[in-house]
Amino acid sequence: MKNTISERVADFLKDFPPFTNLTEDELLRLAFEVTILYKPNNGIIFSKDETPHEFFYVVHKGAVALTDKDAKHLTDICDEGDIFGLRPLVANENYQLDAIAHEESILYAIPFREFKPIALDNPLVGNFLIESFASNTRNPYSQKYRGSLYGVSNKEVVPPENRLLDFQKVSYSTDLVTCSENTKLNSLAHTMTDNHVGSILVIKKKLPVGIITDKDLRNKVLSGEVPITGTAKQVMTSPVITYPKDLTITQAQMAMMKSNISHLCLTEDGTPDTPVVGILSKHDVMVALGNNPAVLMRAIKRCNSTKELRAIRHGIMNLLRGYLEQNIPIRLVSKVISELKDAAIKQVITLVVASLESPPPVKFAWLSMGSQGRGEQLLNTDQDNAILFEDVPKAQLKKTSAFFQNLGELVTKELNTIGFEYCPAEMMASNPLWCHSLKEWKEVTNFWISNPGPDEVLLSSIFFDYNVTYGEKVLVDKLSNHIFEEVRKHPLFLTHLASGALQNPSPSGFFREFLVEQDGQHKDFFDLKQRVLMPMIDAARVLILSHNVKSINNTAERYEKLAELEPQNSELYLACSYASKALLKFRTIQGLQHNDSGRFIALDQLDKEEKIKLKRTFKTLKEIQELLQVRFQVKSFLG
């Protein structure tokens, strides 16, 4: 039995083990029995101690977090194609972990009853299961060790954030970069550069005979010992130190330290007399240990696909969690995290540009707006971005615009894949309204500044926090200069901007109660972003614009600069700087706790201390709003 949907399901499953081992017919029959499940963000699939369902699950879209509630450990995140919840069915025991949708997910629930006979009949499938359960690797076939087979934690497996992965197996690269003994040095150097690797294996009849690292090239070639026209054989370190493939991280580290080498060659049985299966670099070990911004940064730059970047995103979130737990100053944290995200966006654009048929016709800049532009985006929130390109002759404008719009579309799509949600108001480079030449941008901003209605004020407040993520900074400077020039010519604009910043009065109500949302899906929640964060950010923007200060985008830093510029108000400004940092931290912690944007807060879940802290920021907000009101004489606008 089959239909269009079961064919589609089978087509998806066939790429992931153990389904790779099924015949087309088996797969189609299995796919026909599948139930497709939709889970919203934080939707529960199963809970610890629950009796097992009739199904096990495969992630089709999205991601599922397996956690141990009691231990508060995030054990694993299952991505597309990963299996979970199977082991309890095999072992006939209750679930030992919670499975919760980490983002909106679509799952395939596969009935165990139908799967079991296939697993029993097919030795390859059976072996896969036994190996996975025995070795505790989630997927013994993949060097990445993705694809969690069990819905249980094993006490030996320590969650990644504990940094105690010592006894977990290393994941090594199986994409070998090799050459032969007779390869010319300059050609092998090119191969290494093209593959972004620091070492190359020398292979003879499939067996490793030597290895050449950057260090070898430096010591032997650049020093003049071997001429640049020489061959691999003259430079390689031989014999190669080899290890068996099922090394643990600790073993790998020890081996590297012992022999003082940075690359391990892994062979079939660990001797140099069997074929090479992979190579393990110090970098791989560092990545496995994770939680190091420098390592993540390098990993981002090495990514060849958005899929890899998506995995790194989880690493960035883990890093953030760790920083907050260790109570590292939020300013430092936001710097590091923003840099990493910036690098990720940059890498996405680089990849997309490289994949285009023709290079960009003129110079351009990719602008990140809103929170990313201010360097305040710690959680994964929406993407707000724009494109600015060089002026072109009128005849070519249409074609050039179309080119960059297409680029914008491709990039925003990829960004969405790695976890930046689309902007609900379409403020993205894929939108023709946010993709302009320098001249057009000047016209647009002119209009906003000279006709400051509520929409224009809102648009400028989002746009004016832009930051260059990729491309020509010179272009952007031209635009910035122009904007400042215009703002000076239209002093009324600042007044309007200030009135925009005052639209949301300080949220403490008459009885010193919190104002909560009155309706909609967030009824009775406190909107932290709209009621406190945004007014705070808006106020900083107006004030810094009025001082003609360029290139400080971060709200806390803006207030610090203001304190410097107006010593008479420095106390208030410093309080504002402190408050904006505290609010950012508060939002981030809330977001991490609830796996959302942290924007809406359930007040009844806050403890007394948190409430007092929040209320203190309201007081500061009220004071800065009063200052705005007086300074820009906004009263008349509020009516």
Add this chain to the structure above:
Amino acid sequence: MKSRFKREKKEVLPNFWWEYQAKFSEEEPKEIEQTTFVLWDTETTGFNVTQDRILCIGAVKLLNGMLEVKNSFEVFLSQNYYDAETAKIHGILKKEKTTCLIELDALKQFLDYIGNAVLVGHHVLFDVNMINEALNRLGLPKLKNKTLDTSLLYKQTLLATSMLQKKEQYTLDELAEKFDISKKDRHTALGDALITAYAFMEILQRLKPKDIKELFKKQYPPRFSIW
């Protein structure tokens, strides 16, 4: 009016119709989680409701966020009327090997499948009209099911801001793009039904209606919003 009265006389209508109609005497659930939705789509020879014919009906059933693959519905219909132009879109040829049913059998199976479920489709009224017209040709009354249109509902998920110019119409392709749904089976009835199902689940998640009544209401928001 006259002809309608005649048709509703009991002896004229076949048994399967009465079975279908009887299902509506059951009380309908109020909660979204308990409501069965049938997500469906038809492939037709064209867009003229009276002249064009249904070539294929595809449908899936959704209950509490779950969709069973084997419990999906797909029939191909043999029709005399044929339009070579639209064949380019749906790829159904006149003499295809797939077993085709005559219209009566196809409708009979379809009515049996949908029962009193809520029919959800993208521009659902077109498909409803096509079915109603086919029923009419067989001397049967119109469909009795309640309907939901994902194109109307999708609009409600968009921000109410003057910044974003909403379009009058959103195509299924646009929804698929927005929700990152694979478009591989676009323009097969069942494939489109599944895409609509994914989109519908995402829409429900965004609208978060408290019960089925509110969901129906969301399709037709008041024309003027109070500011």
